Amino acid sequence: MSPGVGYAALAAVTAATLLIGAYGLRISRTTGDFYVASRTVKPWWNASAIGGEYLSAASFLGVAGLVLVSGADALWFPIGYTAGYLMLLLFVAAPLRRSGAYTVPDFARARLDSLPARRVTSLLVVAVGWLYIVPQLHGAALTVGLxxxxPGWAGSAAVVVIVCLSVLSGGMRSITFVQAFQYWLKLVALAVPVLFILFRLGADGVSWTNGGAAFDFGGHSPGADSVYRNISLSIALLCGTLGLPHVLVRFYTNPDGVSARRTTLIVLGLLSVFYVFPTLYGILGRTYLPGLAAEGNADATVLLLPAQVFDGALGDLLAALVTAGAFAAFLSTSSGLIVSLAGVISQEFFRGSVSGFRTATLLAAAVPLGLALLTNTQALAGSVGMVFAFTASTLCPLLLLGIWWRRLTAAGAVCGMLTGAVLCGGAIVAGGVLSVSGCSTPVWLEQPAAWTVPAAFAVTVLVSLRGPGSVPAGTGRFLARLHTPERALRP
Structure with missing residues (x-):
């Protein structure tokens, strides 16, 4: 693909994003508009926006790259990403919407009546958000460079600038319109090229699986390490989805708990359709781009495959469409994260005003940009998987036990979150040090969720039962509000 086509694709996505954001500015005036779109977003619109922000660089580029490299084991990622929303549907969506909170720290304060619990939750939400934004900026660097x-830094900087302009213009109201558009752009950008490729190969009588060789994943039985890795990854993805701040804030924008559940059901359908296509790219990549795995550039599979199959203008057009979808993935996920982080930072340090929200937006974007420029990774799905493990070990126990267990105390919640942060964060750092030094990383450090998540839950429960403090006085009323459908409260 010529650079001119790449520039045109990026410019088109940027222009559409800013124009839709400008439309959001016209109807964003109140604090509620900036934080939760005045809680008036309908299920289909909200589900599309959730799909837009949830389907990140790891989904758009990383899943295909993992299928190319790892084969069937990589399918745990799309399965886990989608099944995490089933957990949300069953345990979190409606009760969280009924809590009346603006952010996850607001929920912690209301449930536990504790300022320290709120502060710890705020720090963890910001840490999770920053860690999640960094892979998006790495993906943008890869896409723009190819x-x-x-240079790669130009892609990272461009994403931050565009996202800040969109968020500063209209907050959550503006970003909802942008992200809903970007979900459908990403779906079309993946589906159209891969369908063209399959039709072309079928017309030429060429096997798109290379006579079944694309499904040859070694023919060996999975060992104990492989079984542990898959179980631990599943725990990280299932439980980690419950604590992602940019996902949770979306449920505050629904009008009521029923709408929150309906939104989650629609999201399950949208994600299921979407993940068919990165998987196809990975399988096709095993046939037509096998050298990418050896080069350590597997995440480029989606970007390079159309031009590998088609020559001339058609190849350029399909590659441009994929490029536009990839850039939309970085923009939508980054914008959702920055909106959620700006809400938390503004509430904690700038009194929750609109001007404070805008200041917090700049801070929320500047730190991950600095981290992205100082680091370099192309294992997008793997790096995002570690963020899920960290989230599952910290915020998931707070939310699940806070919603479903009456005896949770502030001391228990804080100790559990800190335990998960220390254990999982320590495993991530230790694994990184071993990897950089050239040593092999033990599987229990590579995928720590299988032991860090149970440890965090156990500490939370034990401290709540035996530690200092007591259950807040208003817990019964608060839980009744979480679990009582709105229609039962209407006169």
Whole structure:
């Protein structure tokens, strides 16, 4: 693909994002508009926006790259990403919407009546958000570098600038419109090229699986390490989805708990359809781009495959469409994260005003940009998986026990969150040090969720039962509000 086509694709996505954001500015005036879109977003619109922000660089590029490299084991990622929303549907969506909170720290304060619990939750939400934004900026660097020839930092900086302009213009109201558009753009950008490829191969009588060789994953039985890795990854993805701040804030924008559940059901359908296509790219990549795995550039599979199959203008057009979808993935996920982080930072340090929200937006974007420029990774799905493990070990126990267990105390919640942060964070750092030093990383450090998540839950429960403090006085009323359908409260 020529650089001119790459520039045109990026410019088109940028222009659409800013124009839709400008439309949101026209109807965003109140604090409620900026934080939760005045809680008036309908299920289909909200589900599309959730799909837009949830389907990140790891989904758009990383899943295909993992299928190319790891084969069937990589399918745990799309399965886990989608099944996490089933957990949300069953345990969190409606009660969280009924809590009346603006952010996850607001929920912690209301449930536990504790300022320290709120502070710890705020710090963890910000840490999770920053860690999640960094892979998006790495993906943008990869995409811009491949399609335009510009240095990678230009892609990271462009995403931050565009997202800040969109968020500063209209907050949550504006970003909802942008992200809903970007979900459908990403779906079309993946589906159209891969369908063209399959039709072309079928017309030429060429096997798109290379006579079944694309499904040859070694023919060996999975060992104990492989079984442990898959179980631990599943725990991380299932439980980690419950604590992602940019996902949770979306349920505050629904009008009521029923709408929150309906939104989650629609999201399950949208995600299921979407993940068919990265998987197809990975299988096709095993046939037509097998060298990418050896080069350590497997995440480029989606970007390079159309031009590998088609020559000339058609190849350029399909590659441009994929590039536009990839850039939309980085923008939508980054914008959702920055909106959620700006809400938390503004509430904690700038009194929750609109001007404070805008200041917090700049801070929320500047730190991950600095981290992205100082680091380099192309294992997008794997790095995002570690963020899920960290979230599952910290915020998931607070939310599940806070919603479903009456005896949770502030001391228990704080100790559980800190335990999960220390254990999982320590495992991530230790694994990174071993990897950089050239040593092999033990599987229990590579995928720590299988032991860090149970440890966090156990500490939370034990401290709540035996530790200092007591259950807040208003717990019964608060839980009754979480679990009572709105229609039962209407006169």
């Amino acid at each position: 399609t335009t020839g510009l």
